[in-house]
Amino acid sequence: MRFDDSKIEEIKSRVDIVELAGEYLTLKKAGRNYLGLCPFHQEKTPSFTVNREKQIFYCFGCGEGGNAITLLMKIADMSFPEAIRHLAEKTGVTLPVRTFGRGGDKDEKRDGIVGINLRAANWFAGNLSSPEGKAARDYLQARSLTEEVSRQFRLGYAPDRWRSLADHLEGGGLSLKLAEQAGLVVAGREEGFYDRFRGRLIFPIENVFGEVIAFGGRIIGRGEPKYLNSPESSVYTKGKNLYGLNRAREAIRQEGFCLIVEGYFDVISLWDAGISNVVATLGTALTREHLDLLRRYTKDVVALFDPDEAGRRALDRALELFLAANMRARALVLPDGSDPDEFVRKHGKEKMAALIAAAPTVSDYYIDNVLGDGKTFEENRDLLKTAMEFLEKIGDGLERNLFIKRISEKLGIDQALLKKEAYRKTSRTRPAQGRPGQTAQTSRSALEVNLIRLMLEYPQNILLVESEEIIDLFLDEQLKDLGAKMIQTYKLLGFIDLQVLLPTDADKPLKDMIYKLSIEAPPTDENMVGRNFADNIRRIKEKWFREKKRLLQHQLRQAQEDGDEKMIRELTFQKQDLIRQEKQLQ
Numbered sequence: 001m002r003f004d005d006s007k008i009e010e011i012k013s014r015v016d017i018v019e020l021a022g023e024y025l026t027l028k029k030a031g032r033n034y035l036g037l038c039p040f041h042q043e044k045t046p047s048f049t050v051n052r053e054k055q056i057f058y059c060f061g062c063g064e065g066g067n068a069i070t071l072l073m074k075i076a077d078m079s080f081p082e083a084i085r086h087l088a089e090k091t092g093v094t095l096p097v098r099t100f101g102r103g104g105d106k107d108e109k110r111d112g113i114v115g116i117n118l119r120a121a122n123w124f125a126g127n128l129s130s131p132e133g134k135a136a137r138d139y140l141q142a143r144s145l146t147e148e149v150s151r152q153f154r155l156g157y158a159p160d161r162w163r164s165l166a167d168h169l170e171g172g173g174l175s176l177k178l179a180e181q182a183g184l185v186v187a188g189r190e191e192g193f194y195d196r197f198r199g200r201l202i203f204p205i206e207n208v209f210g211e212v213i214a215f216g217g218r219i220i221g222r223g224e225p226k227y228l229n230s231p232e233s234s235v236y237t238k239g240k241n242l243y244g245l246n247r248a249r250e251a252i253r254q255e256g257f258c259l260i261v262e263g264y265f266d267v268i269s270l271w272d273a274g275i276s277n278v279v280a281t282l283g284t285a286l287t288r289e290h291l292d293l294l295r296r297y298t299k300d301v302v303a304l305f306d307p308d309e310a311g312r313r314a315l316d317r318a319l320e321l322f323l324a325a326n327m328r329a330r331a332l333v334l335p336d337g338s339d340p341d342e343f344v345r346k347h348g349k350e351k352m353a354a355l356i357a358a359a360p361t362v363s364d365y366y367i368d369n370v371l372g373d374g375k376t377f378e379e380n381r382d383l384l385k386t387a388m389e390f391l392e393k394i395g396d397g398l399e400r401n402l403f404i405k406r407i408s409e410k411l412g413i414d415q416a417l418l419k420k421e422a423y424r425k426t427s428r429t430r431p432a433q434g435r436p437g438q439t440a441q442t443s444r445s446a447l448e449v450n451l452i453r454l455m456l457e458y459p460q461n462i463l464l465v466e467s468e469e470i471i472d473l474f475l476d477e478q479l480k481d482l483g484a485k486m487i488q489t490y491k492l493l494g495f496i497d498l499q500v501l502l503p504t505d506a507d508k509p510l511k512d513m514i515y516k517l518s519i520e521a522p523p524t525d526e527n528m529v530g531r532n533f534a535d536n537i538r539r540i541k542e543k544w545f546r547e548k549k550r551l552l553q554h555q556l557r558q559a560q561e562d563g564d565e566k567m568i569r570e571l572t573f574q575k576q577d578l579i580r581q582e583k584q585l586q
């Protein structure tokens with residue numbers, strides 16, 4: 001099932017791809033385009049290009065590209081209907097009542113879980129201000145958290161009873177089966193379901209859109225475990241969400257970096273103290289997915305580490321991730337092993353901000369605290385070995401050289417020697433760039449490429465292209481194949497995604513070419529789009545006729561040389577037919 005074309009066009013005409021992309025990553029204006037670091041591959045110089053006039057994006061590094069809808073699908077991991085619904089809401093376009101079909105059941109379930117979570121979050125929040133929530137309120141007060149911040153983070157309370165949320169949901173006509181899928185209730189052995197969270201302060205966990213996808217609960221009073229989290233569900237995956245990110249996005253962009261801490265209270269206390277560019281990993285070690293999520297907003301992070309042995313191991317792991325993700329990371333270690341929550345409550349924002357500002361880069365921290373001090377030659381040799389292993393992980397050349405300089409100072413070894421050794425090692429370990437055997441870009445028909453680009457930018461005209469049967473006249477086999485697939489896909493799905501149509505790397509030169517043309521071509525007046533299509537189609541036809549005539553002429557000459565009368569008659573007839581057809585064009 002697909003959405004009404006006119007609705008999709010309406011949404012597309014209202015949404016701004018630059019603004020949309022700007023919600024996920026930092027863009028800088030560069031001429032007519034906006035440039036940023038690509039969220040889909042690792043890079044140091046921006047090649048992710050967003051063009052407002054054409055409402056398209058393209059990464060010249062990895063070849064990801066498309067329009068606002070495909071961008072949202074990729075960057076927010078949404079299905080096509082999800083992206084349409086999200087954008088419809090954003091742009092105030094009313095969609096007809098939901099259609100079922102492709103992906104419908106999955107969306108239905110997802111919406112169901114998000115909906116029941118919201119219902120539960122509101123109910124938990126209500127409890128916090130009720131008489132029953134007094135102990136939890138006292139607890140928050142003891143931690144000197146303001147009511148305002150607890151409202152902002154939608155904190156709540158789950159009463160210490162077996163069936164209070166379950167009763168509430170059931171009373172509201174909601175399915176406890178669904179509540180179970182959301183992780184809110186647990187199936188009992190005999191009589192139905194009971195509440196997962198009991199006697200706990202509740203922290204709703206939101207995704208970047210502010211949808212409640214899971215909960216965390218801290219015990220109030222006695223009990224184990226101290227913290228309990230929702231299990232994974234179809235909307236929540238551990239290690240893929242950062243607590244507070246939806247609230248921190250703006251501040252991260254303003255401050256230019258993100259602070260990574262561990263727990264709910266770290267985020268909330270820092271926020272309360274006025275430091276809001278902060279997110280928490282929530283009990284899981286930092287993952288690659290976390291960094292991929294963060295990199296959409298910034299490459300600079302300050303990560304909190306404990307000075308103890310476990311903290312060092314965590315640092316070691318995190319360091320590798322940061323280096324692999326090409327992120328600039330600094331290490332924040334608070335005095336006396338206090339956590340940010342304690343520290344900021346005790347010493348205030350200014351002291352905290354000063355510590356953050358003075359946080360050393362993870363490389364420096366590593367050299368000074370993990371590498372330690374070698375006293376003897378043997379110790380130094382071991383250190384050098386460790387340092388070399390570490391060096392191999394540093395992707396950034398500048399950072400690498402700095403690191404080499406620091407090591408040489410520390411160990412008293414000649415810099416040039418270290419460098420030579422380091423580069424010798426890495427040139428061995430790194431795969432060569434570029435692929436041999438890839439054919440050079442052959443010259444393609446500019447007209448055919450241009451029609452493909454127009455189809456990509458203005459898919460609503462694709463049916464016109466189909467009715468003109470113009471793709472059959474393409475002389476370039478690869479473009480012909482692509483054009484046919486575009487028509488097919490558009491009819492099936494209602495949108496075009498070159499990524500899907502051209503899945504292999506080998507086709508990146510073609511994608512590069514199509515998008516480059518799109519981005520560089522002057523903006524098209526909406527009223528001219530139809531005319532552009534018509535012009536392009538006409539010229540492709542003309543070209544096809546020219547080519548056909550040339551071919552016939554050649555065959556005719558051949559037949560005349562051979563004296564093949566029958567063939568001459570046949571070819572002459574074909575030629576006249578061709579000229580007649582061509583005349584009809586004008």
Ligand SMILES: [Zn+2]
Pocket residue numbers: 038039040041048059060061062063064
């Ligand atoms: Zn890319």
